[in-house]
Amino acid sequence: MAVVSAVRGGRWPLFQRHRQISSSSSTMGSWGSLRSRRHLSFRPNSKRFALFARYSQSQSQDLFSSRLQDSVENLPKLVEDIVQTSINTGPRGALRMAQGIQAVIGVGGEWLSDMSKSTNSTAELPIQLQLGLLSPFYLRRLFERMGATYIKLGQFIASAPTLFPPEYVQEFQNCFDRAPVVPFDEIKTILREELGRPIESVYEYVDPTPIASASIAQVHGARLRGSQEDVVIKVLKPGIEDILVADLNFVYVVARLLEFLNPELSRASLVGIVKDIRESMLEEVDFQKEAANIESFRRYLEAVGLTQQATAPKVYYQCSTKRVLTMQRLYGVPLTDLDTISSLVSSPETSLITALNVWFGSLLACETFHADVHAGNLWLLRDGRIGFLDFGIVGRISPKTWAAMEVFLESIATEEYEAMASALIEMGATNTNVDSKAFARDLEKIFSSIKASIITYIFLQRLVDLDTEVVIATARGTNTTATAVSANVIVDERQMNALFLDVVRVSESYGLKFPREFALLMKQLLYFDRYTRLLAPNLNMLQDQRVSIASNRRSNSRDNFR
């Protein structure tokens, strides 16, 4: 418990762990344990005090010399590692360095211009200006300018509230993946090289204007020669693997140096985290892996008889490689396009329930689950089915974690905080004994405060004569109404996000550390929450009998999908 209370209230998990470790391994920790064993008192100038002062001094000297010895022993390995990484990076490292300097100058310029505007006003300098390029806002801008790797790192930060401070997690939710379009001639060259034959022999037609261009890939519409099927071609942008390798090697070297300078960071496994990020990013630039994820999802739909309700694009392996993915073209609209959805189906609510059931069902029944269901990747198709796109980011969840997750979700709806605490304890890896009653009380406080702010918000809306439900019901009206709807949705989402971050923060203060899947799952639930507000404002996603989360599925029939 002493360790737990020592870390409670901290904001940065890495820092928390640092404090946690030092409090147990430092001389203070030794003093504390000795003190409790022998029931000694400490009066300054007393013999005992002098004894302990000497004891403490010798302990810290021992600690210092043992650390120094560790460092000296580790130095050759560090140097070897850095040299090896630099050799692997090669000249692309220097090029990236130049691009990095350019990006820093660009964002630095933005900061200076914002500073000059602010210094003209009498108000106090906002915190983000004081922190400069290290503030969440400018750091996010810098990451966007640095391109693919850093955008993905930014998205990783946004999805890992257990590792980063909440201000950064919140800000990096806005890390947009926009990138300049690669000229069509270059795309044609890549296609020719990858497919090993003239593109005219494979495709009847390729649209030179891309459908989408993000930092890693560019997507073009096309038609297959022979079968005349409509397809899309996802092409890995040129040089992207080199950039990823150079950037990730740089991040790795920085992590190694930080761990060398502060060995306690190695217990927080900084290098381990960087290695994990490297692995998952390199997976994302391998379209053969994405193709395998799509196929496994399609197999799941087949196996449970859901192909009439949902689909994922068929992969054309004969014209797909590691860098090129040719897929069936789906036609539809994002789940946030209420106008078109209402014109396609009589009940948008039913479509949403289908999407929820298919996704929840895949958590256990499929090898992996789709871990990026933002509206661009979740469509209502023209034929009324739900289309799942982009399987670049997937997660895996164990039945044990999911069982605890179910209890957690249910407890949100039923407001049973002790059950919520037990579920979170079950999910979070910890060696400490958690005081579940105190934890439950802290969770209740978070939920009560968010409830109070929602009630205040609705009350304020009423004051200005805007009823939430009426606003949503008239969403297809004039521009002003549409603005009111989106404003409403954004406020609610922020509240949800803040709530999630609060739960994670409080859990961590009790020594819990969640698997990455927990954050991935919560993020998807926030997306689904957004769709629910738009498509079925009266639906309680976690309580409605028509929504089958995994364990119900085992006992229920498939009627829920119809």
Ligand SMILES: Nc1ncnc2c1ncn2[C@@H]1O[C@H](COP(=O)(O)OP(=O)(O)OP(=O)(O)O)[C@@H](O)[C@H]1O
């Ligand atoms: N099978 C498909 N049918 C129709 N359009 C598609 C298909 N696959 C991709 N697209 C279009 O291309 C866009 C980008 O595709 P995808 O999401 O796979 O790429 P990405 O680089 O991972 O983008 P992001 O990171 O923004 O999700 C999609 O939002 C969609 O508009």
